[in-house]
Amino acid sequence: MKPDPREAAGLKVGFVSLGCPKNQVDSEKMLGLLGQAGCVVTGDEEGVDVLVINTCGFIQPAKEEALEVIRKALVAKGRGRVGRVVVAGCLSQRMGAELGKEAEGIDAIVGLGERDKIAAIVAKAAEGRETEQPAVYLGRKSGSVAKDRGRLLIGAGHSAYLRISEGCNRRCSFCTIPSIRGRFHSKRKAEIVAEAKELAANGVRELILIAQDSTSWGRDLGIKDGLPGLLEDLHAIDGPRWIRLMYLYPTGISDTLIETIAELPKIVHYIDMPLQHINDGILRAMRRSDRREKTNALIERLRTAMPDVILRTTLIVGLPGEGDSEFSELLEFVQWARFDAMGCFVYYSEEGTAAARMDRQVDSATKQRRQEQIMLAQQKIAFDLARKRIGLRLDCLVDEVKPDGSAMGRFYGQAPEIDGVCLIRGGSAHPGQFVGVTVAESHEYDLIVDPVSS
Numbered sequence: 001m002k003p004d005p006r007e008a009a010g011l012k013v014g015f016v017s018l019g020c021p022k023n024q025v026d027s028e029k030m031l032g033l034l035g036q037a038g039c040v041v042t043g044d045e046e047g048v049d050v051l052v053i054n055t056c057g058f059i060q061p062a063k064e065e066a067l068e069v070i071r072k073a074l075v076a077k078g079r080g081r082v083g084r085v086v087v088a089g090c091l092s093q094r095m096g097a098e099l100g101k102e103a104e105g106i107d108a109i110v111g112l113g114e115r116d117k118i119a120a121i122v123a124k125a126a127e128g129r130e131t132e133q134p135a136v137y138l139g140r141k142s143g144s145v146a147k148d149r150g151r152l153l154i155g156a157g158h159s160a161y162l163r164i165s166e167g168c169n170r171r172c173s174f175c176t177i178p179s180i181r182g183r184f185h186s187k188r189k190a191e192i193v194a195e196a197k198e199l200a201a202n203g204v205r206e207l208i209l210i211a212q213d214s215t216s217w218g219r220d221l222g223i224k225d226g227l228p229g230l231l232e233d234l235h236a237i238d239g240p241r242w243i244r245l246m247y248l249y250p251t252g253i254s255d256t257l258i259e260t261i262a263e264l265p266k267i268v269h270y271i272d273m274p275l276q277h278i279n280d281g282i283l284r285a286m287r288r289s290d291r292r293e294k295t296n297a298l299i300e301r302l303r304t305a306m307p308d309v310i311l312r313t314t315l316i317v318g319l320p321g322e323g324d325s326e327f328s329e330l331l332e333f334v335q336w337a338r339f340d341a342m343g344c345f346v347y348y349s350e351e352g353t354a355a356a357r358m359d360r361q362v363d364s365a366t367k368q369r370r371q372e373q374i375m376l377a378q379q380k381i382a383f384d385l386a387r388k389r390i391g392l393r394l395d396c397l398v399d400e401v402k403p404d405g406s407a408m409g410r411f412y413g414q415a416p417e418i419d420g421v422c423l424i425r426g427g428s429a430h431p432g433q434f435v436g437v438t439v440a441e442s443h444e445y446d447l448i449v450d451p452v453s454s
């Protein structure tokens with residue numbers, strides 16, 4: 001019998017969302033579909049008919065985290081606290097039926113291409129009508145980008161991710177994402193704009209554009225350097241006051257894109273460009289197209305065009321072949337570039353990637369030590385930059401108000417989840433509101449701010 005989403009009506013469904021913002025968009029879409037099918041959706045992990053776990057699985061720690069959550073759910077199932085366990089997302093896509101062997105007792109494994117059938121799959125699992133244990137729904141890995149309208153937003157609802165493309169055509173030697181998420185596909189502009197309008201109508205004040213590789217948007221649709229044009233269309237939508245760009249591949253940042261970001265007032269001067277490394281030999285081994293000289297020039301171009309620009313990057317230490325001199329070059333670069341924010345990850349040898357087959361793997365103690373050195377150097381820079389903001393007048397988007405009246409928010413230089421925050425002392429702000437503040441103090445990565453009385 002073909003599963004019918006309406007059969008999910010009335011089921012109590014718990015939902016756990018793991019991983020990055022791209023996965024969060026998938027979680028929100030599944031939550032929307034479950035809600036539309038009449039499920040009672042909750043964040044509870046026990047006392048539910050079905051628990052859906054949307055996993056991440058692109059590196060070993062993410063896989064381990066997902067397996068821990070899955071195993072905990074299976075223990076709850078064994079005790080009768082959870083009816084069925086359905087596992088979706090990147091780890092399901094990456095491992096398929098093998099996942100059922102690592103964690104026995106999963107009722108259904110749902111790949112990325114089957115996301116939109118979640119309500120029907122949940123209904124079938126709840127009734128125990130699966131003929132296999134687990135039932136595996138993998139679907140197609142690569143195709144057109146799924147539509148993300150009709151989401152149930154996780155969080156306060158005034159800030160939302162807007163996925164502009166899916167997959168990646170670059171072949172960075174360390175990365176599993178193209179094998180999990182498939183080839184690069186742009187979402188059509190009309191669909192992106194319609195989704196942004198829907199989010200705006202629902203009260204979203206901050207749109208955060210995401211993709212695996214945002215700067216490539218439009219390339220597969222025959223649009224060269226398409227991101228600036230897309231930004232102009234999004235900028236014209238009433239409602240959102242901030243538009244933030246994430247995951248800009250450095251060589252894709254054109255002069256036109258820089259000019260557009262600099263000129264359009266709603267596009268915040270915040271550039272997230274994962275560089276991964278700076279040594280040319282390591283970049284070649286990573287199969288990245290950027291090179292040190294060009295990256296240095298790009299940083300200078302960005303700071304000249306936007307003196308108030310906030311720069312964030314991510315780095316990887318310990319790729320095979322990274323010796324002391326390559327690492328020292330990276331450390332010196334970090335001290336020279338003075339990024340406002342940075343994530344530094346140790347390299348994990350992931351099955352199926354080109355880097356996993358390379359000689360001269362770096363031992364794990366060295367990788368850890370290098371990560372600590374980079375993060376310590378960056379910490380000093382970030383704390384110093386935070387201190388230099390004391391006295392500045394900023395606009396803050398309020399994210400949360402605590403019972404004692406204090407509030408937490410962010411200025412344009414702070415992206416949700418990954419950056420520091422502004423701790424707002426006093427005032428009568430509410431979530432989703434923009435308030436004028438002055439920076440009174442800094443506390444590590446965070447700013448302590450006072451509302452401006454006007």
Ligand code: SF4
Nearest residue numbers: 168170172175177212
């Ligand atoms: S650009 Fe990013 S997502 Fe694409 S292969 Fe490289 S690291 Fe992976």
